[in-house]
Amino acid sequence: xxxxxxxxxxxxxLATCGAELQEAGDDAGDAPFEELGLDSxxxxxxxxxxxxxxxxxxxxxxxxxxxxxxxxxxxxDALSQEVS
Amino acid sequence: xxxxxVDTTDDAPVFTGIGVxxxxxxxxxxxxxxxxxxxxxxxxxxxxxxxxxxxHVAGHVTGFDATPHLPARVLAETDRxxxxxxxxxxxxxxxAHAGAAGWDPYEVCVMTASSSGGNELGQREIQKxxxxxxxxxxxxxSIGWFYAATTGQASIRHGFKGSCSVLVAEQAGGLxxxxxxxxxxxxxxxxxxxxxxxxPLSPYAVTCxxxxxxxxxxxxxxxxxxxxxxxxxxWVPGEGGAMFVLEHPRAAxxxxxxxxxxxxxxxxxxFAPDGAGRRVLDRVVRLAxxxxxxxxxHVDAVFADASARPGADxxxxxxxxxxxxxxxxxxxxxxxxxxxxxxxxxxLDVAAALLALRDQVLPPTAGVRRPxxxxxxxxxxxxxxxxxxxxxxLARGEGGFVSACVLSR
Numbered sequence: 440x441x442x443x444x445x446x447x448x449x450x451x452x453l454a455t456c457g458a459e460l461q462e463a464g465d466d467a468g469d470a471p472f473e474e475l476g477l478d479s480x481x482x483x484x485x486x487x488x489x490x491x492x493x494x495x496x497x498x499x500x501x502x503x504x505x506x507x508x509x510x511x512x513x514x515x516d517a518l519s520q521e522v523s
Numbered sequence: 524x525x526x527x528x529v530d531t532t533d534d535a536p537v538f539t540g541i542g543v544x545x546x547x548x549x550x551x552x553x554x555x556x557x558x559x560x561x562x563x564x565x566x567x568x569x570x571x572x573x574x575x576x577x578x579h580v581a582g583h584v585t586g587f588d589a590t591p592h593l594p595a596r597v598l599a600e601t602d603r604x605x606x607x608x609x610x611x612x613x614x615x616x617x618x619a620h621a622g623a624a625g626w627d628p629y630e631v632c633v634m635t636a637s638s639s640g641g642n643e644l645g646q647r648e649i650q651k652x653x654x655x656x657x658x659x660x661x662x663x664x665s666i667g668w669f670y671a672a673t674t675g676q677a678s679i680r681h682g683f684k685g686s687c688s689v690l691v692a693e694q695a696g697g698l699x700x701x702x703x704x705x706x707x708x709x710x711x712x713x714x715x716x717x718x719x720x721x722x723p724l725s726p727y728a729v730t731c732x733x734x735x736x737x738x739x740x741x742x743x744x745x746x747x748x749x750x751x752x753x754x755x756x757x758w759v760p761g762e763g764g765a766m767f768v769l770e771h772p773r774a775a776x777x778x779x780x781x782x783x784x785x786x787x788x789x790x791x792x793x794f795a796p797d798g799a800g801r802r803v804l805d806r807v808v809r810l811a812x813x814x815x816x817x818x819x820x821h822v823d824a825v826f827a828d829a830s831a832r833p834g835a836d837x838x839x840x841x842x843x844x845x846x847x848x849x850x851x852x853x854x855x856x857x858x859x860x861x862x863x864x865x866x867x868x869x870x871l872d873v874a875a876a877l878l879a880l881r882d883q884v885l886p887p888t889a890g891v892r893r894p895x896x897x898x899x900x901x902x903x904x905x906x907x908x909x910x911x912x913x914x915x916x917l918a919r920g921e922g923g924f925v926s927a928c929v930l931s932r
Contacts, residue, residue: 481662
């Protein structure tokens with residue numbers, strides 16, 4: 440199920456998966472995942488942590504469509520509205 | 524006898540950087556100071572409930588924290604063994620002033636040794652698989668546990684895009700990695716980040732070692748690992764290792780590399796089936812000397828494999844007596860202060876041998892009080908000043924691996 444998530448929650452998850460948030464500072468929300476040090480493997484880890492820790496199941500192809508944390512949050516929010 | 528070094532090895536690679544993470548010292552000079560002072564890093568096996576494990580003494584690297592040295596992403600992806608390798612690699616590169624070398628990334632290689640991979644990370648994730656199901660297993664299991672992880676992470680971290688590989692030959696791998704590095708330099712590469720580390724002190728890793736019957740059951744760290752001693756009863760494992768920058772001598776000269784610790788003058792490797800250990804070791808030692816273009820009389824010291832299993836010790840001492848004459852060359856085993864670090868062990872011996880060449884001093888074989896007379900060795904029991912031009916490093920890996928290398932000033 441596509442449960443929405445706040446930017447702060449997402450950033451916390453990204454940090455546990457090795458994201459480098461300090462350098463980006465307040466702009467982390469709009470930084471591309473690669474700039475945060477997250478490669479494709481790291482994003483798979485993010486997907487697993489969200490599923491196991493937050494009960495948030497990302498739909499197929501979701502990670503290919505979003506490129507920054509803010510896009511991630513907006514897209515997930517839109518999907519959850521569609522479902523409900 | 525000529526006193527000059529026979530030099531048929533103009534293209535012998537030169538060691539220009541060293542980084543050490545060892546049970547008795549983290550950082551090259553800290554390790555070396557402890558080693559010359561005879562300070563041991565052996566202590567009780569800790570870190571988990573050790574009830575039921577017939578191993579009580581180990582060489583832990585205490586106080587090693589990779590956090591200030593490595594980015595969070597790399598920490599999330601790596602086992603302790605890789606973290607030690609990356610930190611040591613960083614120190615070796617800094618020592619070599621590699622940042623100012625102006626290397627073409629495609630001319631720099633990474634070749635490390637590992638004999639058991641990411642034990643702790645692998646165990647943790649397999650436990651998750653078993654108890655919580657496949658969905659809970661970290662994706663980093665896919666890249667963190669396997670032998671090539673340290674080489675791969677170092678290549679990515681430093682942008683070295685030349686030939687990359689990992690050597691898996693237990694203790695001998697630390698020397699074989701250097702031989703592989705030499706091959707790459709002969710093929711035209713400029714520099715190689717090489718060496719080896721190991722972190723074999725987690726429960727799964729210890730469990731894998733127990734059935735070999737080679738580990739010392741002793742409980743007293745001062746008596747647990749006594750090679751060539753009357754009381755020799757097996758070895759204790761330790762963690763850590765050493766990394767090096769090895770360069771083509773011309774390339775090192777052109778860029779004015781600040782340190783030249785020594786040259787890799789010779790190497791040989793063999794494989795010994797059961798019962799052939801002594802014959803193969805004898806041949807490997809002679810081949811390594813031939814490769815270096817040196818007669819036995821020009822070898823000034825031997826860093827022994829020093830298994831501390833009575834039969835394997837007898838094989839080694841007999842070979843040394845046959846090649847160099849009884850009591851014919853100083854023999855030492857500073858690994859008595861760290862335990863055997865497997866892939867990291869021979870690499871650490873190479874670091875000690877290079878520092879011995881630099882400082883013209885031999886580190887001691889710590890703890891040995893009663894060398895068995897039948898070994899006929901000039902065993903270095905106390906730190907000893909020595910005139911050192913060429914030293915021989917020996918390594919035998921469980922299963923039959925046998926390697927030797929000659930390091931020269």
